[in-house]
Amino acid sequence: MQETLIDTLAPLGIALASALLGLLAVELLHRALLRFGRGSAFLTELASRAHRPVQFVVVLCAVYFSVRDVAEEAKWRNAFLHVDQLIIIGAVAWLTAALLTLAEETALARFRTDVPDNRTARRLHTQIVMVRRVTVAVVAVLAGGVMLMTFPQARIIGTSLLASAGFAGIVAGLAAQSVLRNVFAGLQLAFSDAVRLGDVVIVEKEWGRIQEITLSYVVVHVWDDRRLILPTSYFTEKPFENWTRTEAALLGSVMFDVDWWLPVPEMREELRRALESTDLWDGRVSVLQVVEATGSALQLRALVSAEDAPKLWDLRCFVREHMVAWLRDAHPAALPRLRTEMTAGVPLQATLTGQTHTTDSDARVFSHSIDGRARAEAFTGPE
Incomplete structure (x- = not known):
């Protein structure tokens, strides 16, 4: 009994001593x-991220x-x-995942996305993630x-499954499922450059930015701080708008309905002055055109134009507010108005046809005439 106890405790003591030596070596490193x-930020981050996983791997291997x-x-x-x-x-899988995360963050740190022209950086961020x-x-x-595979029974089953021809059918059947379809769509999005992190998109009639x-x-x-969650297959199967596909700069329009009395060249000059007074404008486009001239206005x-979608929205609101105030103060007569032509005492139809007299019999559908009374009987029945 004493020998059995010694035989049990001796290996455990040696294993404990090996674990302590492994911990000491990891701590020194x-x-x-x-x-x-x-x-070096990389070495500091490496020491921080890999410390715990390496401890586990070394100690467990020593034991x-x-x-x-x-x-x-x-x-x-x-x-x-x-x-x-x-x-x-x-533990080895944990260490590998930690090293992959460190490599990702090191690569992402080289490409900044807080600069105006960040399309390439956002594409690389998407792909690396x-x-x-x-x-x-x-x-x-x-x-x-x-x-x-460390279990003998599982090893036999796994070997048989891999060797069988039915494995290809199983993979094909799983690939047809929605989960794997979304996985493949996510990989396609990452490398097709159709959408990237930070892109401004219009999906499901909502304006927002790709966050993850x-x-x-x-x-x-979404612009009002909501989060719209869509499957990755949505972006490979349905059309959507990407406002920053090639560059972040965009054009926007502001519509005005004004009276015919407005001097358009003066309004065009005022638009230019308004744009030059704000830093929302990127200096590329300032155009004012008459796009319709029918009716009473x-x-x-x-x-x-602006350098990105948020600034464009604010710029359009600024231009609309400024030009409305200018129209009201500088050209109040050019504000939209409704024109009507009145002819005193004579109905318009009589004026157009030259007739100046009408009777009540011509103003009623169901009375005062033979055919009118017939229509009344048809609708209400005979009295």
Whole structure:
């Protein structure tokens, strides 16, 4: 009994000592990276992100190899090594995901999106984020698969399944499902450059900005701070407007209905002065045209430009407000009005036909004439 207890405790003691030595080595390496990487943001972030996963991997590996080599006669050896092996696989997957996240953030830091011309940066941000999510998902799936393959029964089933011709049919059937369709659509969005993070889009009659793109859905930040959640397949199967597909600069129009008395050249000059007085205008387009001249008013269209969609909206509101005030103060006679022509004492129809007399019998449908009384009987029946 004493020998059995010693045989059990000795390997555990050696495993514990190996774990402590592994922790000490990881801690020394961590402090060395922090000390020598003070001038490098990458090394500092690497030491921070990889610290915990590396601790787990090193300690678990030290315990695994020490128990495997020392406790050869212990009854609990195989079960202990199997559990330790499963945890090592999970820790390695954790470390891989942490390194992928660090690589993503390092790559994203090189491309700023807070600059006016950020189309290329937003495209790269979208692609890098999608690639990282796909690779992390692949790592998780592979880790789960490797864990299952450590069980003999699962290894036999997995080998048979991979070797069978029915595996291709299973994959094809799964690919037809909506989940995988959205995953493939997300990858297509990332590399087709149809939509990127930060793009201004019109979807479902809503104006918003692409806030997040995942493998299964896209988040659109609507202008009134709502969030519109759409499946990624929506952007590959349905039409939508992308206002920043090639560049962020846009054109916008403001419509005015004015009277015919308005001097259009003066309003055109006032539009130019108004645009030059605000920093919302990017200086590209300032056009005022008469686009309709029928009825009792002229319809004018002011075409203006801004460097992005939010500024364009504010610029259109500014132009509308400024020009309305100018029309009211400088040319009140040019405000929209309704014209009517009155002829005293003579009905308009009589004036047009030359007749100046009408009777009540001509003003009623169901009385005062033979055919009128006949119509009345048809509608109400005989009296």
